[in-house]
Amino acid sequence: MIAPFFFYLFAIMTVLSGLMVIISRNPVHSVLFLILSFFNSAGLFVLLGAEFLAMLLVVVYVGAVAVLFLFVVMMLDINIDEMRQGFKQHMPLGLVVGLVLIVELMLVFNHDVSHTNVLAVEVTETRSNTAMIGDVLYTNYLLNFQVAGLILLVAMIGAIALTMRHREGVKRQSISLQNSRRRDETIAVVSVESHVAPNILEDSRAANKKLQ
């Protein structure tokens, strides 16, 4: 009784927030609705017993992708009215694409797809699927996992190599240099004659000379 209730709750919220993504006037609101729809989809995954996918969805899509979207949307100066132009014009095409998709989905549901060679693995264990994925990820698929790590490393090196610049003339603080300064490197005692008006320029020159 409680599962259908949550299913309909999550499903309706996903569809509604998906709708709000495309109809809200403010792009920041769109991204926030996108995050809401991600959360609801994660809820649907939990109902299906795929809690690992649900976690991934939240961590990857909400934690990284949506935040990135938010940054992009906030940083770019998007003229929303300009983007809305042609909405009505492209509407029929969009509807046709949507219709094709719905028909395809219905065909898949009505058609028995089990004749293909791909078989679902029967779950006999009572362990969580996170633990089971962990079991194979670090054993059978170790190579793929490690290479994926290397690819991410390359992406990081690449991003830094292509964007980081050492600008000239930027004053940076170097704490180790500051700490290792000694007194005689920085302070010079200059004897100033009394009864004479001090010549600041001369004195500072003498001090610099002493330091060098």
Next chain:
Amino acid sequence: MDLLNIQPATAEIFMALVALGLVLASAFIQPEAIAAKFVRRVTVATMLLAMWMCYHNGFMPSYAFNGQFFTSPFMVYMKVLILLGAVGILLMAKREFQGESIDRPELPLLILLSVLGMMLMVSANDLIVLYMGLELQSLPLYVIAAIRRESVRSSEAGLKYFLLGALSSGLLLYGASLLYGFTGHTSYDGIKLALENGIHPGAVIGMVFMISGLAFKISAAPFHMWTPDVYEGSPTIVTAFFAVVPKLAAMALFIRFTHGVLGDAVDSWQQVIVIIAILSMFIGAGGAIMQTDIKRLMAYSSIAHMGYALVGIASGISSGVSAVMVYMVIYVISSIGVFALILSLKRDGRAVTKIEDMAGMSRSHPVYALAMMVLMFSMAGIPPLGGFFGKWYVFSAAIASGQVALAVVGVLASVIGAFYYIRIVKVMYVDDETQPIDQDIPRSNTLIALTSAIMMTGLVFGLSFLRETVQATVPFVVFVAG
């Protein structure tokens, strides 16, 4: 298949560990110039060591990583060739890196990681590993194409390469998913077994998509559009790398995929490869004629060469495979030589890449002009130079498999192609010098160019040895039971 049997992959693991160490080292070594020098030298040393490890480990066909990694004499041959190509390019790199103000530790490091990806690609025994290796191979290439940040051309090259490369990865992945869907396996062995029991049309569509994605990586027509722009925009040393090393890896993968995995489904893919080969040969030959920039010309030349190599694959017989392997050896040696010469073309310390800049080189640089002439004639396929034998073997494989028309078309295309190679020789020997080319040419470049020219001249004597070595590896493209 022992789970933790990683011994066959020693070379790859070693390279990955060194790469990780170099990331740290390049962050801590100051100033940058010293870090760059350090990373460059360690990279060369690592590749040489990895070559020895491959050679040492690989002659027993063996699996690693739960059967996802496979090594055999064929892989050793290809990996050693890949590593040799990369070392050859890096040996010429010192002056280039400094001259083009790209002397940064990231560049050799990315080359090392890319080569690691290529080796994984060659050894992959599973569609997932294949894709992982391919991405590890391509991502660093996109970055090093754009490494000269202040140059708009270089950034454009990087962006173009990245976008079209992503498209090709998409094609390949789509094909892989179809192949998985219709055979039920991601492992090569599983797919091969499933295809023996009948080929579903869906699997054929998957094959064609995967072949398209791979054709993109070797820049075969009609997936060649990115090549001239990327070659022209990238720094020349990077172009040299692009022209040699990734081609080898992708061709090895092509051989393994078509003759290994799909070895029983020759009829399903043969037509596609015949078409790709013919288009590449003609577009490569035709496109090069109008070029004035030698880097663009080399791009079209590489498209044509990939076409000739594909003729061998299209034959669908094992002598075709050995012909492709011989062809690739010759292509790699002569390309490295030509790029060593192109890299030496400087005027007042600045690189020049126009063909007319080479005018009158026979008088000012007689040895260079001679080496270039030998290499150009070899690429054009004039006997008794090396390039002739490469073409001879692929065309005779095509005839042996009954595809006489393909061989005839190939010979026609190579006649057209000979025109632009000979044009360069004509510019060097007949035209008058306009502005002099710099006299000081680094010794390493001279050495590499001359070695390559001499090898092309003397190949006729080593031919039987090369052919026997290659033929011995061919049975190991296909799977060894176990």
